Amino acid sequence: MRFHTLAGALALAGSSTAFSDSSPWVLLSTSPFGDAPESKQIQMSSQVLDYTSSFLKTCPTDRYLIVNQPGVTAADLRGPKGCSLPSLCRAVDDSRNKGKFVVPEVVGDMSTGDLSNAIQSACGGKDVTVEELDLASLASDDRAGALSENDAILSEKLAAVTADGGYTILFLSSPGEPTYDADFVEPIQMDLKRHVRDGSVRRQSDQSDWDRLPLFQKYQFFTPGIFMGIIVALILLAILGVGLRALSSLEVSYGAFEKDMGPAAQKKQQ
Structure with missing residues (x-):
């Protein structure tokens, strides 16, 4: 038909x-x-x-x-x-x-x-x-x-x-269902989100679970400022070490600092 x-x-x-x-x-x-x-x-x-x-x-x-x-x-x-x-x-x-x-x-x-x-x-x-x-x-x-x-x-x-x-x-026909657009997030952003979710949310919801967490999960010991300070301190210590090694490598005899009392020195004084 x-x-x-x-x-x-x-x-x-x-x-x-x-x-x-x-x-x-x-x-x-x-x-x-x-x-x-x-x-x-x-x-x-x-x-x-x-x-x-x-x-x-x-x-x-x-x-x-x-x-x-x-x-x-x-x-x-x-x-x-x-x-x-x-x-x-x-x-x-x-x-x-x-x-x-x-x-x-x-x-x-x-x-x-x-x-x-x-x-x-x-x-x-x-x-x-x-x-x-x-x-x-x-x-x-x-x-x-x-x-x-x-x-x-x-x-x-x-x-x-x-x-x-x-x-x-x-x-x-009513409008169709919206299409799905994949949204890929960088790994560092996912780590930050996971850190916030595992830390602050668990701390607010259950204080007992927060107390049982390991030390390095409860507190942040290395902030960006501390990390940069440590790097600068290591560079300055390296420079200081080079200077100390340079001073220690100098070789001067003890006689170089004694007063010359020979005949040549007496003639110069006259």
């Missing part, structure tokens, strides 16, 4: 991969849309939400189904064998639909608020049925398998909603 409407929109989504934080938006209803915005590949969330809210405020049908599939993208729905959610594609191509608003990539904040209460408030005293379906988030290792399991759940709900009478279906 070919799903022309949604599959065609998702095929266009294959050429646009720059918006990794975008998500699909599908609004279907047996009631016709008035002044529907131009269908585009990429739209901002504010425009999409404004139009959807204005349509729902008219209370167009008696039954409503709001489906939330966290973390799904247009690329996920466009599987290698066609649509990855066949039940949704069949619902889009249903001939009973008089209004279709499909946006493969919606960029921006997708916080829809409490749509169910908004619909009931807009419908007033009218007897309406509003159902919400929160599908499981897609697994990072097997997204296709998770979509297949969610499609089985979605198929049963869509069959019940579209059994008879008028209906409105909204399929949306």
Whole structure:
């Protein structure tokens, strides 16, 4: 079976991969849309939400189904064998639909608020049925398998909603889970953190454990100032040692300091 409407929109989504934080938006209803915005590949969330809210405020049908599939993208729905959610594609191509608003990539904040209460408030005293379906988030290792399991759940709900009478279906995707960015810390920083955790925290929590710690874990004997002072003292002592060895190496005979009383010295005195 070919799903022309949604599959065609998702095929266009294959050429646009720059918006990794975008998500699909599908609004279907047996009631016709008035002044529907131009269908585009990429739209901002504010425009999409404004139009959807204005349509729902008219209370167009008696039954409503709001489906939330966290973390799904247009690329996920466009599987290698066609649509990855066949039940949704069949619902889009249903001939009973008089209004279709499909946006493969919606960029921006997708916080829809409490749509169910908004619909009931807009419908007033009218007897309406509003159902919400929160599908499981897609697994990072097997997204296709998770979509297949969610499609089985979605198929049963869509069959019940579209059994008879008028209906409105909204399929949306909440933002996916944030990606993990590895943060590598230098070893010296880890040692400092471990020192603070093992010392101060244990000291505050349990005084008995603090008393049993070894001496060199309880106190810090070599601060940077003391260490630099020791280095300078060693250099000065080395210089002093060289000077003392130089003085001790001098060799002067004792006769050099005695007074000369010979004939030559007497002639000089005369």
